[in-house]
Amino acid sequence: MGNCCERLGPQKNTYMRVSLPAVCFVWQIAMIVLFGVFIRYDKESDAHWVEYKHKNNLTDLENDFYFRYPSFQDVHVMIFVGFGFLMTFLKRYSYGGVGFNFLIASFGLQWALLMQGWFHSLDLDTGKIYIGVENIINADFCCAGSLIAFGALLGKVSPVQLMVVTLFGVTLFAVEEYIILDLLHCRDAGGSMVIHCFGGYYGLAISWVLYRPNLHQSKHLHGSNYQSDLFAMIGTLFLWMFWPSFNGAISYHGDGQHRAFINTYIALASSVLTAVALSSMFHKRGKLDMVHIQNATLAGAVTMGTSAEFMITPYGSLIVGFCMGIISTFGYVFVTPFLEKTLKLQDTCGIHNLHAVPGMLGGFLGAVVAAAANEDVYGKEGLINVFDKEGKYANRGMGTQGGYQAAGTCVSIAFGLVGGAIVEGLILKIPIWGDAADDHCFDDEAYWELPEEEEEILPPVLEYNNHMTHKSQDIAESSFCAEQC
Amino acid sequence: MGNCCERLGPQKNTYMRVSLPAVCFVWQIAMIVLFGVFIRYDKESDAHWVEYKHKNNLTDLENDFYFRYPSFQDVHVMIFVGFGFLMTFLKRYSYGGVGFNFLIASFGLQWALLMQGWFHSLDLDTGKIYIGVENIINADFCCAGSLIAFGALLGKVSPVQLMVVTLFGVTLFAVEEYIILDLLHCRDAGGSMVIHCFGGYYGLAISWVLYRPNLHQSKHLHGSNYQSDLFAMIGTLFLWMFWPSFNGAISYHGDGQHRAFINTYIALASSVLTAVALSSMFHKRGKLDMVHIQNATLAGAVTMGTSAEFMITPYGSLIVGFCMGIISTFGYVFVTPFLEKTLKLQDTCGIHNLHAVPGMLGGFLGAVVAAAANEDVYGKEGLINVFDKEGKYANRGMGTQGGYQAAGTCVSIAFGLVGGAIVEGLILKIPIWGDAADDHCFDDEAYWELPEEEEEILPPVLEYNNHMTHKSQDIAESSFCAEQC
């Protein structure tokens, strides 16, 4: 059998029976210990709320839960169904898309509660992190950064590698978020900078380090089929519909949440039309491409992340959506193939066009919109409210604020690129992670016990013609080899 | 190749590379300009809210956003996932179902914000339309009218035609809504009249004008398969679950929203049982038909649209659902085939049985329930509240109100039929819109770049038997012709 193994090239071992359970158990136990030491209910989720409420003359409705819970559930759906099903588009990697998304988000949100807690919510007197609904939303947001990175790596890495990507992704996220939101005092309610720009460049940097020169060997699996594209549309639509909640979930109560929602809603509608237009224009017979419909229609909302709570005006939002539908579709048609050829950048889901670039542009857009803000448009109190001009930031001019917003965007890019390339690249290249060989990428076979479907569809042929197809033979042979090698 | 082209009959050109991008770009740019001129944030979504709030001694919770946003998101899911996936039931037109739904709703909601704004929310002093969450919900509602019409046309028209249908659909909607709600002062929270009745007859009228005598040529594509029916169930269930929010989304705060939700919830449950019963009764071996489960189970909610906020009583709602499950299933089994034979009416999704008739009945039901309203049942203040008996309508008797409700229903039917037939019929018959030929209807091939699935499933046969099937040959030949012709 030596021959066959050679023919298949250097075999990689996708055997996860030790490493995956070990990682899950060790990390989950670590989470329990750290939660035990650090995490407690905040005053709105603690049973003492009833006393606190009476003392401060509040009603139950003023519990932040009622302001944010509906938006939270929308965000939660985006993270698990939105991202998850968007990544089912590969015909033989749908389990991996939705399943690994489920796994890493479940780990990531726990780690995020700790990391974000230490940086943002740590009570220095008691040494505890007090959590409520807003922390939970932020934890989901924090996961999104790593899930975006997963988009670039889809089909090429093992679940253990993804856990590592998430561990470092969440860590880096918490640090850059602290720098951008706390030190630079930027506003970024919908996370153009901290989530999309960071997540996008983080994923691209990892993907660049993990470049596979022979990935074409699994080209036959690197595509969609009619059903898988429909499953992906479930993801697209839930992302599209609930993005207004995403951008408004942690905006301030009242007009902040209300406006973030309206702006995002409008920008998204506009993105759909230009994405459709360009998709048709770029096809030689004017046909639409599902990849563009599934992705570029969302680009407007990514770019609105920072500005959604600002007074960008409804037509401003439309213009943003208009441009981003164009830029993103253009990216899918020209930039991704170009990057793959010249920069050796393999980006399975095209996160460059949906997160990295739109997020970066959203950061700079936010800088411009912030710099242009004034009391005429926002009102005196409104300006204080929107830009949180309190304490030592009370006298920061709007131009300066714009400058800081731009600086924040650069920070997020730097963290993504440098963090992804150095930290991850070095770690993930160690050949112990169980990633699949080049000719077995994009194949659920490596990590999932699959139902015996082939047999179900093709028995008549196989039975009567009494010979196996080339393809089936290859599969049988190669999996036989895999077991031997 | 002249021969083959003749054999295929008069070829229609589905080439969209110019027309579709042109329509999307021109209309989207027009939207931006019109939004720039007219649309502004209302006082609850403007940054001045904080000042307004303090001046009027309000809390953030009294921002309408918190009353209506959860219902809005449910409505939004109904429009994009509900309608979208319900229309994936055709085995080879699922992309078109969910994709074109996405496109036209995204355009429609922008145009609706303008049209409804001019008719309902235009501030005559400033010449501006001030928008907030309620306008956004109404825009989604307005799209629903055109999406219903799309149901009758599914698979038979081009995306450009659908954009035209939506442009006029939204326009007509805004006018009839103005007449019914403002001039006649009808109540119609869930839109039995203004949405379903109008949308249904509008779609049927267009479908009647666009009659295709040789549609049987694409009969082999005009059906579902096991997977596509499951995808459609996603649509059905999200419509079914969230319809209580639909009927209560713009009802008045407090008991209005609460009651609209309870009545719709109850009516829907009842529809399911009678739809199942009739589906089984009408099959010679008592089997259930997915078409009925996907559609007739929803009919009760359509009919409850007008009455949901009235004191129709819980058992009244059950009776409505009971009857509508029967009427709608009966319609799918007998009326649709009858209409196709006698009236030459091709109604792909059977909107006649799910929207047109139930909507009309809902309008008349609302008239009866309104006429029967009295102070005993509603309370003095309650009656004023429910029927908005203020200003010049304070003294309108309930019998009169019932009469106006009935008149409103007739207005919606007239707008649907006449508007659809004349305006649309004349415009859409111009042979420039790129609709598919009769033998290429219900086929995503015409407008979508499809993944190469056929090859994936059938290689063994094709490779070994070394001959192509009749069907494959036909497809290959006809697409070759299409390129040549």
Next chain:
Amino acid sequence: MGNCCERLGPQKNTYMRVSLPAVCFVWQIAMIVLFGVFIRYDKESDAHWVEYKHKNNLTDLENDFYFRYPSFQDVHVMIFVGFGFLMTFLKRYSYGGVGFNFLIASFGLQWALLMQGWFHSLDLDTGKIYIGVENIINADFCCAGSLIAFGALLGKVSPVQLMVVTLFGVTLFAVEEYIILDLLHCRDAGGSMVIHCFGGYYGLAISWVLYRPNLHQSKHLHGSNYQSDLFAMIGTLFLWMFWPSFNGAISYHGDGQHRAFINTYIALASSVLTAVALSSMFHKRGKLDMVHIQNATLAGAVTMGTSAEFMITPYGSLIVGFCMGIISTFGYVFVTPFLEKTLKLQDTCGIHNLHAVPGMLGGFLGAVVAAAANEDVYGKEGLINVFDKEGKYANRGMGTQGGYQAAGTCVSIAFGLVGGAIVEGLILKIPIWGDAADDHCFDDEAYWELPEEEEEILPPVLEYNNHMTHKSQDIAESSFCAEQC
């Protein structure tokens, strides 16, 4: 043809054309009559609310609708999409899974409004049941018990049998709920005891009575395929995401709902990691099994049902999720096969591992957590609030409360086992219900008009080779027999 019938064994008649419509009509009419006699709007959904509000100086926001509606819609999605799509995992019984779930939940919620109303909300003066959003949530909860039982029976019973299972399931549910919540004064916001434990053992008892010794005859249909497992993931994810709302939906306003949500969210995240770990460990090549991902990831939330509103602490929730992911996966791998061999218990969905055992453990966990509660942790008012220590229960010690909680769990097990075995077992064994023969289980063919899919995929083979496959011949023959016999 006598021969063929004999060969197929004792034929069962799946002809439903009389029985299913009869059951639906009779029961629906009974519902209408009983609703007419008993059910009215409560004060918050009645048009008199506006007067009540003014009299009591309330605002519309204090209408319970605004506290509970967002959670309700999440629960509603869990019942219809969550349970429904989770049960589509069988490759040829997906219609039955989602369709019968739809049918019996629609009936069950009506019957639940009555049964729960009589036991909990009956106004003895007027003899009426006054319903609002909380009753509606409870009705959905009550259905859940019967839907869980459906999980054990999936593919083996007729829709008429399921209606009977639901009729008795809801009835038993209302009684045990009355005993546990009212007589024993237990707390069980998320229903570990009253929903999952009861529903689980109820289903297992019925399944045990209906044991089919020759079920292996339909073994070829008793499995999933690549698509059906993806559809099932839709169910899993919506259950997973919205379970925090489930456990908090009827908890008390303020910190109760807030804490129930946080605890469940955290427990679920932890379950995912241990379920993945064990799934990989138990496979000889370390591969993941979709069955575990679809089910065991949810076990933590089931067990948190009772304790979610208690001060179990965030790390306590993590530990619960950790253990349940392990126990549930272990159950799928070892216990279910063991039970089938030794106890003759056929449990299609493995509800033993997802509902029965986790629910029971949740009940006992709740007892322990309640017994450990004290004023230090909860605050004086908090303790009263959480455990509803009012009236005659004001002086019940926490240890006693724990004892009652444990007793409540035993009541739910007893009701499930005895109720399921005796009542249902006796009734359902009467051979009039139209359940499928052993070799036709797990087949939608019996109850659904299926699209002609086989032809669509395989025509080339069938056409050219001009012979039918063994499998197709069997199907054709057996259905021919079925028609003859």
